Amino acid sequence: MSKTFRLGILGSGQGSNFVALAEAVAAGTLPAEISLVLSDVENAGLLTHARERHLPAQFIAPGYFRTKLDETAEHAFVAALQAAQVDLVVLAGFMRVLKGDLLRAFAGRIVNIHPSLLPSFPGLHSWKQALDHGVKVAGCTVHFVDAGVDCGPIIGQQAVPVLDTDTPESLHQRIHAAEHVLYPQCVAALARGDIFLAGRRVIWK
Ligand code: GAR
Numbered sequence: 001m002s003k004t005f006r007l008g009i010l011g012s013g014q015g016s017n018f019v020a021l022a023e024a025v026a027a028g029t030l031p032a033e034i035s036l037v038l039s040d041v042e043n044a045g046l047l048t049h050a051r052e053r054h055l056p057a058q059f060i061a062p063g064y065f066r067t068k069l070d071e072t073a074e075h076a077f078v079a080a081l082q083a084a085q086v087d088l089v090v091l092a093g094f095m096r097v098l099k100g101d102l103l104r105a106f107a108g109r110i111v112n113i114h115p116s117l118l119p120s121f122p123g124l125h126s127w128k129q130a131l132d133h134g135v136k137v138a139g140c141t142v143h144f145v146d147a148g149v150d151c152g153p154i155i156g157q158q159a160v161p162v163l164d165t166d167t168p169e170s171l172h173q174r175i176h177a178a179e180h181v182l183y184p185q186c187v188a189a190l191a192r193g194d195i196f197l198a199g200r201r202v203i204w205k
Helices: 016-027 045-052 071-083 101-105 126-133 168-192
Strands: 006-011 033-039 057-059 088-091 110-114 137-144 154-161 195-198 201-204
Touching (some): 006 045, 006 071, 016 033, 016 045, 016 168, 033 045, 033 071, 045 057, 071 101, 088 168, 110 168, 126 137, 126 168, 137 168, 168 195
Parallel strands (some): 006 033, 006 088, 033 057, 088 110
Antiparallel strands (some): 110 137, 137 154, 195 201
C-alpha cells in the first residue's frame, strides 16, 4: 500500500481555505491526511476549525517581529512539522514571510495561495490593489514558495470577473470562493504526484 501523503497546514486567520482542504480530504477528492495545523495567532479561526475536526492543532508564538517569524519560532515550526513527518507545507492565509530554516527544511515542498493573479498585486490586500488599479479580471494563484514574496513557480490560477458594482469586500468574497475550489485541486495534484517543475514552469501530467 502506498504511503499516505501528509499535509502540514499553516494559517493566521479565519481558516476558510483550511476548511475547503479538510472537506476535500473528507470527501476523498484530496488523497492526503492533515497531519498538523499550526498558527502564529493564538485565537485564529483555523485552529478552532482544526480542533472541531479533532486534528492536531497548535499555536506557536511568532516572536518579536511583525512580518516574519523570529529564529526560535521558526525552529519550533520546523521541529513540529518534521515530528509530524509532513510531506507538504500548505500555507492557507499564513501572513508571515518565510525566510530561514523553514524554507531550507522544506525546500520545494511549500505552497501558498494568494488572492490575485500573480505576478500582479503581490503583498497585502491584493483585491483592493486590483480594484484600485481598475482591472476587469481578478483571481487567485497557488504557487510554490521560494525566498521571494509571492513569486515562486505558479501551480494554478483561477480568474474571476471584476464587476462595476464591486466593493473591495464583494471582490474579496468572489476571490475567496474561487480559492476554495482551486486550492484543493492543486494540493490534490501534488499529493498524486501529478505535477513536476521545468524551470519556472509547473507542468501538470
Ligand atoms: C486568503 O484569501 C488567502 O489568499 C490570503 O489570506 C486569505 C486567508 O483566508 N493569503 C494571503 O494574502 C497570503 N499572502 P482564510 O483564512 O479564510 O483561508
